[in-house]
Amino acid sequence: MFRSREFKLVFTTSAVIVLFNLHVAEGILRRCYQCRSRGDLGSCKDPFRFNATQIEDERGITAVPCASGWCGKVIEGANSFRDDDYDIATQRMCVQRGPSDSEDRCAYTVYNYKKVFMCFCQGDLCNSTSGKSSNLLTILLFSLLPILYASYRNR
Numbered sequence: 001m002f003r004s005r006e007f008k009l010v011f012t013t014s015a016v017i018v019l020f021n022l023h024v025a026e027g028i029l030r031r032c033y034q035c036r037s038r039g040d041l042g043s044c045k046d047p048f049r050f051n052a053t054q055i056e057d058e059r060g061i062t063a064v065p066c067a068s069g070w071c072g073k074v075i076e077g078a079n080s081f082r083d084d085d086y087d088i089a090t091q092r093m094c095v096q097r098g099p100s101d102s103e104d105r106c107a108y109t110v111y112n113y114k115k116v117f118m119c120f121c122q123g124d125l126c127n128s129t130s131g132k133s134s135n136l137l138t139i140l141l142f143s144l145l146p147i148l149y150a151s152y153r154n155r
Contacts, residue, residue, distance in 0.1 A: 030124045032071035032094040035061040038087075045090045046075075048128045063125060066094035071127035076116040092127045095120065 033055070035044035043050070043058055055061045072095040077087035098120050099105060106119035121127055 030066050030069040030071075030122075031063045032066045033061060033092040033125060033127050034064045034094065036089065036091040038089040042090065044092055045088070046129075048092075050128070052125055064094055068095060068097055070095045070098035070120055070122050071125070072121075073119040073127045074111055074116050075118075076111075076114055098122060 031052075033044075033048070033050075036042075037044035037060070039045075043061055050058055050061060052063055055063060072093055074091045074093075076089045076091075102122070104119075104121045104126075106117065108115060109118050110116070111118060119127070
């Protein structure tokens, strides 16, 4: 399978890549998307189709620095039984603090006296989707590529 020296080299290289990327990712200023839209015509709704470079040209969407590092997304009116989605409003923003257990999550809650669907996430521009940020997963996958390549080559 692996020769000892080759395995050590691949493992060391992968470990250095992972550690370097994690260190760099922790030092980056965290930003959140900030926008609000209602109905079909808004750019803030899901699916959110913008990245950090595309929002410069899109009116009403900005990437704001977030001191807490926690971003949020609030969807209000999603539990109505109407055919159109005019009543659905989506807002993305920086929140002052995240959940007390520091876990990313989405759930129904009461916000400004209304029942809403709210998501919290921690990471740079993580409030573009309803799931967790994929930066860490991407780093890990790219870091495993040398190991996968070496095992394929030694078949």
